[in-house]
Amino acid sequence: MKVTKAVFAGSSTRVGQKPQLRLPEFAFIGRSNVGKSSLINMLTGNGKLAKTSQTPGKTQLVNHFLINDKWYLVDLPGYGYAQLPDKERAKLRHIIWDYINHSEELVMLMVLIDSRHPMQEVDLRFIAELGEKGIPFGLVFTKADKQGVNALQNQVTQNKERLLVDWEELPPCFVSSSVTGLGKEEILNYIGSILTTL
Ligand code: GTP
Numbered sequence: 573m574k575v576t577k578a579v580f581a582g583s584s585t586r587v588g589q590k591p592q593l594r595l596p597e598f599a600f601i602g603r604s605n606v607g608k609s610s611l612i613n614m615l616t617g618n619g620k621l622a623k624t625s626q627t628p629g630k631t632q633l634v635n636h637f638l639i640n641d642k643w644y645l646v647d648l649p650g651y652g653y654a655q656l657p658d659k660e661r662a663k664l665r666h667i668i669w670d671y672i673n674h675s676e677e678l679v680m681l682m683v684l685i686d687s688r689h690p691m692q693e694v695d696l697r698f699i700a701e702l703g704e705k706g707i708p709f710g711l712v713f714t715k716a717d718k719q720g721v722n723a724l725q726n727q728v729t730q731n732k733e734r735l736l737v738d739w740e741e742l743p744p745c746f747v748s749s750s751v752t753g754l755g756k757e758e759i760l761n762y763i764g765s766i767l768t769t770l
Pocket residue numbers: 602603604605606607608609610611623624625626627628629630631632649650651714715716717718748749750751
């Protein structure tokens with residue numbers, strides 16, 4: 573699938589405030605600073621669409637981007653940012669789960685994991701919660717350009733093996749780099765294939 577049009581469609585903190593147009597939504601989630609906003613920019617070919625930052629905690633709202641006038645990419649705030657005061661973290665958690673639990677148009681979540689590191693407790697707990705609630709998800713191992721091919725393969729394999737301790741089968745898995753564009757076609761084609769089944 574090609575992205576021919578990508579437009580910012582609004583920010584919200586509650587599902588009731590999201591864009592009124594009801595279209596399928598694919599949302600990106602993961603630890604703060606893992607590269608959610610950068611991946612959205614890479615997929616849409618617009619480096620300025622979603623705001624990115626070296627400082628974790630940049631995205632604090634649910635941001636909808638209308639793609640090809642047919643579906644939404646949704647940029648969510650990050651979870652598990654330890655530096656935030658408890659109150660702020662609780663607020664973000666509320667925004668995230670209000671969206672996940674109540675957005676009727678949510679088709680699936682892409683959970684982003686930094687490809688350089690073992691999955692952390694906070695990632696495993698988040699994924700377990702998705703499983704309990706029956707929310708469909710895929711995984712994207714991000715920042716692939718930041719290490720060599722062998723190290724990348726090893727870490728991704730290790731993470732998949734860790735997942736198979738808790739899960740009978742793996743979800744759809746992708747490897748991406750917002751710098752080189754790795755994973756762009758695979759992720760967009762996957763989303764395209766799901767859209768044709770709706
Ligand atoms: P929050 O909104 O704070 O939760 O972060 P985020 O997950 O949206 O991360 P963001 O896209 O803002 O990226 C965080 C930092 O990582 C920025 O400095 C990006 O330039 C960098 N980054 C993101 N993706 C990649 C990547 O694929 N490769 C490299 N080398 N850097 C990346």
